[in-house]
Amino acid sequence: xxxxxxxRALRQEMEWSQERLAHEADLxxxxxxxxxxxxxxxxxxxxxxxxxxxGTTPAALYAMAEGREPPTDSCLEEGDATVDxxxxxxxxxxxxxxxxxxxxxxxxxxxxxxxxxxx
Numbered sequence: 001x002x003x004x005x006x007x008r009a010l011r012q013e014m015e016w017s018q019e020r021l022a023h024e025a026d027l028x029x030x031x032x033x034x035x036x037x038x039x040x041x042x043x044x045x046x047x048x049x050x051x052x053x054x055g056t057t058p059a060a061l062y063a064m065a066e067g068r069e070p071p072t073d074s075c076l077e078e079g080d081a082t083v084d085x086x087x088x089x090x091x092x093x094x095x096x097x098x099x100x101x102x103x104x105x106x107x108x109x110x111x112x113x114x115x116x117x118x119x
Contacts, residue, residue, distance in 0.1 A: 024053035
């Protein structure tokens with residue numbers, strides 16, 4: 001994955017349009033679009049602005065693009081620091097946020113059951 005794909009996935013996970021990200025990062029929408037498509041490299045200052053708007057850092061964006069997540073307390077669960085940015089995973093996280101605490105526990109129990117069933 002290139003860094004633009006990571007930015008797109010994070011933006012979509014936050015349910016932001018390109019216009020909203022551009023506004024938050026003080027950029028033109030066309031710059032955000034070209035960057036997400038990998039058609040343009042942004043200077044460090046613009047990358048920092050995008051990362052800040054998305055609530056992360058340029059280093060974290062690069063780590064995600066390389067398929068790894070910088071270790072932080074919030075992303076470590078049972079020793080796994082990898083994050084999936086496929087469209088399905090983004091949709092799952094977005095939907096999961098809308099569930100009640102009880103429904104979230106049910107979903108987690110069901111997912112664990114599916115994994116055990118495969119073994």
